[in-house]
Amino acid sequence: MFTYLLRRLGVAVLVALTVSLITFSMIYLSGDPAVALAGEAATEEDIESIRTYYGYDRPILVQYGDWLFKALQGDFGQSHYLKQPVALVIFERLPTTMMLGLCALVFALVLSIPLGVLAAIRPNSLIDRTALTIAVIGQAMPSFWFALTLMLWLGIIWRLLPITGSDSWANFVMPSIALGYYITPAAMRLTRAGMLEVLSADYIRTARAKGLRPVTVLFKHALRNAILPVISLAAVQFGFMLGGSIVIETIFAINGLGFLAWESIQRADLPMMQAIVLVLSVFYILLTLLADMLNAWLDPRIRVA
């Protein structure tokens, strides 16, 4: 198990490095950062002086090496736009995004697990069909459209919830639903499939034959086993939601990491973009690693594969 962990950690570090290198290169491919910083009305001299001021006149590999060396020491540099240390800004905004991601995950699991269980208990019934419909809609509906629909009904027409901001828990209701709904179908279908498989297993038949109460059989024996892949999925999806919150944070004007990423891309704030991509990818890698370790712990065949 320890060897497996080391191997996976090594791969994770390589992935993080690759992501940072690709990000760095792609940012440069999207245009001259000095032009973006100087603004539209800037003269050639203005742009040149900004290029020199921020060190964009150095070879790209030198810039990357310099950035990587400092990043390994926890120094992501200074945001060109916000004029603050990048690490500080990320540290300030990460909790909002984590909060949104967690709320969305909770919403998704609270909705998907009961529906998945019900669908498995009554396969091909009305409940199962309803759950399937929810899953299909969830997969097909763009999150921005769903977010705007929520805003229209809950914010403008009924005026039940605030439209923008992150001041109170009420601000997180609509964004959490909009973000969480997207992963609900996968979790629900996985729960349903797991439950169907487990419910037809011999040990469940034995438990029923022993006269255990149906609720005990369902929750204590069946769900505990069927839910494991869902937990693994949830860990990975949580990482996805941290990155995927860009759209939702933008729509609901939530001042989190996703919103910061979108803003930084638009204003070519290179140090900020690089750090955000690295932080989010490291989160994703760690969560994937966690899911892998969980699976390996549950299934020894994975460890020796």
Next chain:
Amino acid sequence: MRRQILFAAACALGASTWFGPAHAGKSDDTLNWATDREVAVVDPYYNNTRELVVMGHLGWDALLFRDLDTGDYKPLLATSWNWVDNVTMDLELREGVVFHDGSSFGAEDVVYTINHVSSPDSGVLTPKNVSWMKSAEALGSHKVRIHLVNPFPAALAYLSNAVFIVPEGHYDSAPTAADGKKDYGAVRAVGTGPYRFVEVKAGEYVLWEKNDTYMQGSPKGQPSIGNIRFRTIKEMNTQIAEMLTGGLDWMWDVPKDQAERLEESGQVTVENAKTMRVSYLAFDVDGDSGQTFFTDKRIRAAVAHAIDRESITRNLVGPASVVIHSACHPDQFGCTQDVPRWDFDPEKAKALLAEAGHPDGFEFDIYAYRQREYTEAVIGDLKKVGIEAKLTFLQYRALRDLVWEGETPINHMTWGSSSIPDVSAITSHFFSGGRDDPAKDPEVVAWVAEGDSSTNPADREAAYKKALERISGELYWLPMFTYAKYYVYAKDLDFQTTSDEIPRFYAAKWK
């Protein structure tokens, strides 16, 4: 069942009471306005966004004030000014003015500000706004002399729009950033303006409060509304939602279709106002892009005759937009529209194409970065005369690189002139022989230089006219139209739109 429905209704009512959007505006004397940009640095020299241009006029005063109705310059922090020679200007300053931190305004503040921002090490984000000044010196407690680098006839426009005065020593307390450079943008904002800076939360808001001790006799008038809060709301639909629920009092840049629907709703005031931004097509007249069609003036003329600019302004931009014929904005000093015109005439376009050896048209690449629908309208018009334009839509910075490298057969661009009401902010930028100059016509370059170096208005107008006639006559550019913006604001807000795209919130009032 009935009890359950009643309970649900009570919950909904309770929730709406607890969590319903806070209504801003007249009730709490706070004008909330929003754009899609995040503001973190509240300083007119270290943040070059439009938001800070707007806030610059709230929190700071310039030396002069430009009356938008007459185009005249009026005293603001300076009470009078005169040119000693064409690179030296003396200004008498207003007495009794106090900064927001309580310190008195005087000559040393002007000298400090100008010497700081014009220094190459200052790191000012738009050096063009200040690099025309060499230095300043005090001639008395309330008299200063400004030395220019070269003759700069647009000096008054910049002194009224881009040079805001800060207290002496203001930037001395700037912290040193991690990269070892002074972080001047981190210094707390202090000016003499009608509003005093209170607080900024990057990505959320910037709050200003009324300066109750604002100087009497200012052409800006006395501020009326208690607080002005800028909010960052990235998504236009979200801004509209906040507007409809009272979370916002003012927004702009609303797309035409949405603005019209909002107007129909009757809940808000909708206004279409002109801006200083113009749209133009720049041709690759030298054939650097490899697609050499536009080296032939007949082809350029065919393109010009094929595009129905009136239709674009009327159907897409808005009623305040007008077709332009010169490479500048009609409201800018020196911008004559008395130049060769290329009216909409598709038949003439076809005839010119045939004459140039392309009776069946041709295919080329067009590049754009802003308002895709406008460029698509151009493409549609060109298609009607047989010209197939393939659109490459890029971010501004990526497109500007390509333009400089000469890789765009036609680029559909825009220019806002930083709201400077002088042709030197646009024509001189694009036709002085630099990388942005598509033609590098030596005569045009000379005429522009002549206009840029004279302080005599009549001489300037005459020089620019020759340049503008050549630019339009030879079709180095096809000037398209002026931009117009849709403003949407609360019914109870008394607000006047302006032609320079700088909303004067200090003059707004509640009805």
